[in-house]
Amino acid sequence: MAKKKKNSSNGGPFFLLVVLPLAAIVLSGWAIVKGIHHYVTTSHYFKIRELRAEGVGDQRYLEMIKNDVVGVNIFRLDVTDLAERTRRRFPNFYSVSVRRILPSQLLIVAKERLPVVWIKRDVYYMMDANGVVVGSASLGETPTLPLLTGMDSKLARLKTGATYSSAALHRALVLAKILKARAADIREAIPGMSLSVISLDAADPDELSFYLNPAIEVKVGDRNFDSRISLLPAILRTISSDMSRIKYIDLRPKEPVVATKDTPKR
Incomplete structure (x- = not known):
């Protein structure tokens, strides 16, 4: 008995009822997504107006950064690139x-390098605790x-942003x-009497000292800085009536030494 031939038209209804509707849905979805993308990336509603x-x-x-971003569409801005450019532009930001x-707002979160000394060259340079100008x-x-x-010999030339x-x-x-x-x-x-540290002498790294205004030297050596300096306020209070006669304060010995201007040289 001869086999019946398959009806080649069976795929027609499937194409019309399933494939075409799915294709229409996909194309409609794509058009909607494109429309939304075009709207959010061109709309004035999403232009950056405020920087925090x-x-x-x-x-x-902040004002310098504003000049680069205000008026830019918030979705067209590469925030990762802006963060990196800002960090490179301002070396005092380490993060x-x-x-x-x-x-329409951008939030900039920065961790700022804070200087601990000034160095006098052609201008004053400010350096943080990690050696970054x-x-x-x-x-x-x-x-x-x-x-x-x-x-001077170790830091002859300084440049903002460089690390030494x-x-x-x-x-x-x-x-x-x-x-x-x-x-x-x-x-x-x-x-x-508002005392402050006016200079730090590092000519001899093994015998560091600093100067209080107007001209009192404080010798601290090369170690145990925190514990030694913690003694200084109490020492200053004990000599407050003779401040004009003080030549230096030596915090290196176990018992700190206060020398007056008329103390004989050893």
Whole structure:
């Protein structure tokens, strides 16, 4: 008995009833997605109008970043690229992240490098505790942190954004960081007399010292900086009535030494 031939037209209804509707749905979905994408990437509603910042102490940085992003569509902005460009542009930021806040805000979260010393060259350079030059100031400005001296040969040329390292510099910067942390204790040690550290002498890295205003040398050596400097406020209070006669304070011995200007040389 001869076999019946298959009906070649059986696929027709399947194509019409299943494939075509699915294709129409896919094309409609694609068109909707394209339409939404075009709307959100061109609409004035999603243009950046406001820039907020966390961890940025100087608002001038924020104003400079605003010039690059205000008016840009928030979805067309590459926030990862903006974060990296901002970090490279401002070396005092060691970490930067950018987040979109719909419909029209950007949030910049920065972790800022904070200087611990100023260094006098053609201008004042500001250096953080890791040896990074984070900025500069004209020689007409008054330093707000200790001047690092005695390292002219090791730090002959400085550049903002560059990192400098050596054992001697590292030791001096460790001391500078501790002095900055203890600045309030030193300043308030003697009521009515606002003392501050005006310079840090690193000419001999094994015999570091710093100077309190107006001209009192404090010798700290090369170790145990924090424990030694913690003694200083109490010492200052005990000699407050004779401050004009003080030549130096030596914190290196187990029992600190206070030398007056008329103390005979040993």
